[in-house]
Amino acid sequence: MREIIDPLPFVIAAYAIGIGGTAAMIVWSWILMRRAEMRREKSREL
Amino acid sequence: MHGFANPARFLRIARWLTPLLLLCGIAVTAGALALGLLTFPPEWIQKDAVYIILVHVPPAWLGMAGWMAIAVASLVELVWRHPLAGIAARAAALPGAVFTAICLITGSLWGRPTWGAWWVWDLRLTSMLLLLFLYFGYMALAGAAQRDGGSGRVAAIFGMLGAINIPIIHYSVIWLNLQHQRPSLSMGNSAIDTVYLWPLLGAMVGFSLIFGGVVLLRMRAILADQQANARLRRKAMAGVGAGAAS
Amino acid sequence: MAAIKPKHQRLVLALIALAAILAAGALATWALRNQASYFYVPSEIVANPPDLDRAVRLGGMVEMGSIEMEADGVTIRFVVGDGTARVPVRFKGLAPSLFVEGSGVVAEGKLAKDGTFIADNLLARHDENYVPRELQDMTEHQKDAVISETVGAK
Numbered sequence: 286m287r288e289i290i291d292p293l294p295f296v297i298a299a300y301a302i303g304i305g306g307t308a309a310m311i312v313w314s315w316i317l318m319r320r321a322e323m324r325r326e327k328s329r330e331l
Numbered sequence: 332m333h334g335f336a337n338p339a340r341f342l343r344i345a346r347w348l349t350p351l352l353l354l355c356g357i358a359v360t361a362g363a364l365a366l367g368l369l370t371f372p373p374e375w376i377q378k379d380a381v382y383i384i385l386v387h388v389p390p391a392w393l394g395m396a397g398w399m400a401i402a403v404a405s406l407v408e409l410v411w412r413h414p415l416a417g418i419a420a421r422a423a424a425l426p427g428a429v430f431t432a433i434c435l436i437t438g439s440l441w442g443r444p445t446w447g448a449w450w451v452w453d454l455r456l457t458s459m460l461l462l463l464f465l466y467f468g469y470m471a472l473a474g475a476a477q478r479d480g481g482s483g484r485v486a487a488i489f490g491m492l493g494a495i496n497i498p499i500i501h502y503s504v505i506w507l508n509l510q511h512q513r514p515s516l517s518m519g520n521s522a523i524d525t526v527y528l529w530p531l532l533g534a535m536v537g538f539s540l541i542f543g544g545v546v547l548l549r550m551r552a553i554l555a556d557q558q559a560n561a562r563l564r565r566k567a568m569a570g571v572g573a574g575a576a577s
Numbered sequence: 578m579a580a581i582k583p584k585h586q587r588l589v590l591a592l593i594a595l596a597a598i599l600a601a602g603a604l605a606t607w608a609l610r611n612q613a614s615y616f617y618v619p620s621e622i623v624a625n626p627p628d629l630d631r632a633v634r635l636g637g638m639v640e641m642g643s644i645e646m647e648a649d650g651v652t653i654r655f656v657v658g659d660g661t662a663r664v665p666v667r668f669k670g671l672a673p674s675l676f677v678e679g680s681g682v683v684a685e686g687k688l689a690k691d692g693t694f695i696a697d698n699l700l701a702r703h704d705e706n707y708v709p710r711e712l713q714d715m716t717e718h719q720k721d722a723v724i725s726e727t728v729g730a731k
Contacts (some may be wrong), residue, residue: 290444292377292379292380292444292445293379295380295383295440295443295444296380296383296440299382299383299386299387299436299437299440300364300386303390303433303437304386306429306432307360307429310425310426310545311357311544311548314425314426314545314549314552317549317552318548318551318552318555320552321556321559322555324555324556324559325555325556325558325559328562328563328566
């Protein structure tokens, strides 16, 4: 007896994790950078 | 002080290089994934599961390359005391860990429909999981040093020692017979049919550009935080001095 | 108090780091002792058979035309080969979907007295070659070359 698996759901899940994880990392790092650079500008004005 | 001259020059370059790397990386990655999804024929035995290669192999390469970047930058930091090297090492940790995690998850999603198992405790998979834990350890050490103003020396030594794991990951499948297959790509030759090869190479370039862009983003964040903290501390000192004088 | 706490924290972190490095070393040792000796290819299992009650892994290529279903409908018999030796395998259960003739397999189990490998777990093993189905259908010859190359590279 051989297992029958449709690989498509696995492919979709893998792409969701790969693309979603990468996108989340970019956005989060971008926000952190903006926040830090704004804090530096504010410290200059103080 | 060269420590201040260098970050200034770095920031001048990073300001235009960061969006350039990110935009090119996103465009190349999207193009390579789209090309793969449109042109990949089903593989003779694993059929559609072969698509997963595009979101498994590039993250695996970057998870390993990320740690090598940490190790080299840590060495430069310890030996030459280059102020940017330590910042670069710390900035590479999160993207390295994220790509290692993506590699492990997509690998698991690939293993279930092909091998018949989500996870196997073979050396390739086990050493890759260890790499993820090494990243967590490095981030904890570097974060603690940053919080209480200690030197990053412990983290740097940890980063260099942890590099022992990288050849274990790479050579495990070459030296031993494991569940995981041998590398399909090596210098100058490929066991992958060209229809699969070009999108894969494109995705590797694209994800690498994104990796570079994220490292620059995080370096800028660390630098900005350091400069803001230094300035606030100076102002506080000046304030105390002025208060004492009056 | 506030001065002591970060120091303790660093000590704990350094210990965690040390533990991680030791774990890496232990992993390498474990791998060399365990993984190398627990994985057999058919020619090794024929030349130097493991103890009968020892659980080992047998990896190789499922020979063409060798998969047979027993009368009970759940037991599969097939032959694993590596180009030089062949080992008959018996497995009772559900085989993975990539378990096909001419492809790789890793069987976990024990060697029986009669030289049959009794598998209690079966995993498909993909090799490093990626071949489109069309190409595969066209040239049986090329696949033989690919398989012999893969097995020969061991």
